Amino acid sequence: MTVALSIKEIASQIEKKYPGSIEEAAPNSLIVKSDFLLAIAGYLKDTEGLKFDYFNYVSAVDYYTYFEVVYQLTSLEHNHTVIIKTRCYNRENPTVPSVTGLWQGANFQEREIFDLMGIRFEGHPNLKRIFLWEGFPGHPLRKDYLQ
Amino acid sequence: MEVSSDKEYIYTSTELDRYEGRIIEELKTNSQKSIPDPDAWLDEELKRNILLTSVDAVINWARRSSLWTAICFPACCAFEFIAAMGPRFDLSRFGMDIMRASPRQADLMITAGTLTWKMAPNVVRIYNQMPEPKWVIAMGACAISGGIFRSSYSVVPGYNRIIPVDVYVPGCPPRPEALIYAIQMLHKKINNTTVLPDLPQLMQKGKQ
Amino acid sequence: MTTTGEITFKTEPFVLNFGPVHPSTHGVYRMRATLDGEVVLDIEPVFGYLHRGIEKLAEERTYTGFIPLTDRLDYISPMSNNLGYCLAVEKLAGIKVPERAEYIRVIMAELQRLANHCIAVGSFLSDCGAMFTPFMYMFREREKILDLFDMVCGGRLTYNYMRIGGVSQDIPDEFLPALQKFMGTMPGMIEEWENLLKQNEILLARTKGVGILPREMAINCGISGPVARGSGVKWDLRKADPYCIYDRFEFDIPTGEVGDCYDRYRVRVEEMKQSLRIIKQAMEKVPSGPVRAEVPHLIRPPAGEAYAHIEAPKGELGFYIVSDSSIAPYRCHVRPTSLINLTALREMVKGWKVADLIAIFGSIDITMGEVDR
Numbered sequence: 001m002t003v004a005l006s007i008k009e010i011a012s013q014i015e016k017k018y019p020g021s022i023e024e025a026a027p028n029s030l031i032v033k034s035d036f037l038l039a040i041a042g043y044l045k046d047t048e049g050l051k052f053d054y055f056n057y058v059s060a061v062d063y064y065t066y067f068e069v070v071y072q073l074t075s076l077e078h079n080h081t082v083i084i085k086t087r088c089y090n091r092e093n094p095t096v097p098s099v100t101g102l103w104q105g106a107n108f109q110e111r112e113i114f115d116l117m118g119i120r121f122e123g124h125p126n127l128k129r130i131f132l133w134e135g136f137p138g139h140p141l142r143k144d145y146l147q
Numbered sequence: 148m149e150v151s152s153d154k155e156y157i158y159t160s161t162e163l164d165r166y167e168g169r170i171i172e173e174l175k176t177n178s179q180k181s182i183p184d185p186d187a188w189l190d191e192e193l194k195r196n197i198l199l200t201s202v203d204a205v206i207n208w209a210r211r212s213s214l215w216t217a218i219c220f221p222a223c224c225a226f227e228f229i230a231a232m233g234p235r236f237d238l239s240r241f242g243m244d245i246m247r248a249s250p251r252q253a254d255l256m257i258t259a260g261t262l263t264w265k266m267a268p269n270v271v272r273i274y275n276q277m278p279e280p281k282w283v284i285a286m287g288a289c290a291i292s293g294g295i296f297r298s299s300y301s302v303v304p305g306y307n308r309i310i311p312v313d314v315y316v317p318g319c320p321p322r323p324e325a326l327i328y329a330i331q332m333l334h335k336k337i338n339n340t341t342v343l344p345d346l347p348q349l350m351q352k353g354k355q
Numbered sequence: 356m357t358t359t360g361e362i363t364f365k366t367e368p369f370v371l372n373f374g375p376v377h378p379s380t381h382g383v384y385r386m387r388a389t390l391d392g393e394v395v396l397d398i399e400p401v402f403g404y405l406h407r408g409i410e411k412l413a414e415e416r417t418y419t420g421f422i423p424l425t426d427r428l429d430y431i432s433p434m435s436n437n438l439g440y441c442l443a444v445e446k447l448a449g450i451k452v453p454e455r456a457e458y459i460r461v462i463m464a465e466l467q468r469l470a471n472h473c474i475a476v477g478s479f480l481s482d483c484g485a486m487f488t489p490f491m492y493m494f495r496e497r498e499k500i501l502d503l504f505d506m507v508c509g510g511r512l513t514y515n516y517m518r519i520g521g522v523s524q525d526i527p528d529e530f531l532p533a534l535q536k537f538m539g540t541m542p543g544m545i546e547e548w549e550n551l552l553k554q555n556e557i558l559l560a561r562t563k564g565v566g567i568l569p570r571e572m573a574i575n576c577g578i579s580g581p582v583a584r585g586s587g588v589k590w591d592l593r594k595a596d597p598y599c600i601y602d603r604f605e606f607d608i609p610t611g612e613v614g615d616c617y618d619r620y621r622v623r624v625e626e627m628k629q630s631l632r633i634i635k636q637a638m639e640k641v642p643s644g645p646v647r648a649e650v651p652h653l654i655r656p657p658a659g660e661a662y663a664h665i666e667a668p669k670g671e672l673g674f675y676i677v678s679d680s681s682i683a684p685y686r687c688h689v690r691p692t693s694l695i696n697l698t699a700l701r702e703m704v705k706g707w708k709v710a711d712l713i714a715i716f717g718s719i720d721i722t723m724g725e726v727d728r
Contacts, residue, residue: 001595001596001597002595002596028660053574053575054574054577054590055575055576055577056577056664056671056673056690057577057673057675057688057690057695059675059686059688061677061685061686061688062686070675072662076574076588076590079595079596083662103575103576103577104572104575104576104698104699105575105576105577105578105695105698107698108402108694108695108697108698109694109695112694116410128161128164129164129403130402130403131301131402131403131406131727132265132301132403132406133164133167133168133171133172133264133265133403134161134164134165134167134168135165135168135169135171135172136168140300140301140408140411141410141411145300160387160399163387218376218377218378219376220376220382220383221382221383221404221405221723222382222405222427222430222723222724223427223430223512223513223724225382226430226431226474226512227511227512229494230494230498230501230511233491233494233495233498234491234494234495234498235494235495235498246378247378260405261405261407263403263404263405263406263407265403265404265406266375266383266404266405269374269375269376269404273376295423295424295427296407296408296409296412298412298415299407299408299409299411299412300408300411301406301407301408302407302408319513320511320512320513322511
């Protein structure tokens with residue numbers, strides 16, 4: 001049975017290593033600041049006892065005042081999972097660091113989020129539209145997109 | 148994009164994407180109205196003026212008994228078409244067992260699946276490559292009017308925006324039996340066409 | 356520079372477009388391949404020719420009204436898509452599904468796995484050059500499974516059968532005897548075409564050692580399903596994170612060792628046999644009772660979010676739903692199995708020839724409806 005790791009434990013571990021990086025420790029997920037995202041992701045991937053080597057998915061949600069990018073990671077060895085979120089409050093030009101260097105599986109999914117939501121990922125090898133054509137006006141999945 | 152013979156052009160994939168994007172936007176602005184169906188064969192006036200000769204009968208029999216399909220399989224209806232070609236609902240008893248990839252050798256296009264604006268220029272290109280006489284069967288709800296996806300931002304509301312359609316088959320997806328019925332309707336339509344050119348109409352076109 | 360005897364001539368790589376329309380059943384997939392003669396140097400996949408905006412349409416439809424749209428995601432295995440979505444909403448709303456519905460769901464999901472692998476193996480063999488013969492054999496079996504589905508829900512390709520809280524209607528009385536009859540013939544059929552193909556020289560030459568996916572890359576890219584299991588990753592959600600009532604059944608998980616096309620093909624064939632085993636166990640114990648929990652028609656789950664994943668025939672299919680307690684989902688994201696399985700395609704084909712490119716692409720088994728949504 002895949003166990004969702006207790007957020008409080010991981011939060012305290014990460015707080016010790018990278019102080020000031022956690023924005024909120026919600027009951028199901030860990031919300032981190034986007035500057036520390038790469039460091040925390042690397043820490044989660046490599047530490048013994050955590051070893052999150054399998055990248056489930058990355059998704060983005062538009063909550064009118066901010067965008068929230070959601071990552072889910074699983075460890076095949078220990079059979080546990082964790083959800084990490086990061087928020088962008090900049091509506092005009094949201095940017096989040098890309099985790100493609102750590103998990104290749106994020107490649108196409110981050111391009112999709114850029115295409116449909118407009119969030120740019122720094123460090124992505126090939127950030128361009130994937131589903132819609134170049135020249136499509138706007139980003140459809142945003143809540144303020146009008147047809 | 149012109150390529151001059153003395154220079155070497157290497158286009159990056161982003162430039163190719165932008166070029167294709169411009170083509171798609173152009174097609175989208177030009178296809179705001181649907182193309183009317185070619186249903187002159189139903190016209191009573193025309194029926195009285197045309198005499199179907201035995202030459203017509205033979206040629207129409209030859210044309211309808213060996214319709215070869217061009218491949219245009221975007222989505223789910225494709226699997227009902229493939230099932231119709233399968234061992235249970237055999238389409239090769241109608242002479243349609245050839246499913247060549249080349250549109251130059253085809254005379255029927257069965258459009259099986261949802262059409263998006265990104266795919267539309269390619270479908271128009273395939274249709275233009277087919278030699279006359281050619282027919283189109285719009286298969287499924289998505290091909291008739293956009294279907295369940297009509298209100299989406301990237302779906303063309305029916306194939307008749309970009310190409311003229313002869314037979315519409317409703318269903319989501321239509322059963323292979325429905326597709327076979329549609330093909331028989333197309334056979335009836337082919338039976339009623341004449342090979343002799345319509346001289347008055349051609350003279351009119353020549354004058355323009 | 357290529358040399359033939361005394362003559363040397365300059366060669367340079369060129370880009371060939373494998374257009375969206377091509378004679379395989381995988382759908383409107385396009386790639387720009389950079390070739391040096393016959394050898395593939397690099398590919399760039401282009402998607403979006405079937406992008407219908409299903410995730411945006413989810414925000415317009417009610418929770419129950421979205422189930423027909425999930426049918427059209429991976430249109431070769433719609434029952435699994437329905438199941439994944441219903442599990443996600445049930446997790447969000449805390450709904451318990453009655454026992455009879457659980458057994459029916461497991462039987463339908465495993466029958467769907469059989470039907471999917473029929474097409475996957477059939478089209479892979481067509482891509483390898485066996486024209487249409489194995490494809491027609493598989494289609495004959497698939498028609499029998501589709502007849503069973505037709506009996507239950509009236510549809511052959513898009514079923515719209517699962518509902519939130521169970522299934523939409525009870526199975527008719529003639530379903531279980533017909534399923535029994537089908538179970539009697541199917542193992543013999545699998546053995547028939549396995550015997551035809553086991554020692555086939557052409558199949559072995561074209562697939563053994565071709566398109567190897569290393570184990571670490573499979574895990575890093577997030578690849579799941581028969582593709583990952585062919586590379587030796589022993590990860591199956593039915594055992595690792597059991598959903599429905601899969602923990603009550605006994606079955607094995609076939610894995611490959613090398614990770615080439617042949618291993619992926621063998622994994623799918625063995626999975627078909629294991630599916631038959633699960634259906635046999637489930638068929639004997641179907642209890643009586645209601646088939647649907649008491650849920651309102653316009654369901655309003657409490658505000659929150661949930662992610663539920665299932666082992667769909669192609670891999671891990673997941674639905675991430677965010678709700679704000681209105682009648683429509685606030686955001687519904689589909690974890691696209693086929694799109695993620697395609698991440699490693701570029702690495703797998705470098706250095707192989709064009710014909711191998713088609714075979715490798717066929718062995719991953721994707722559906723464009725799921726890639727593009």
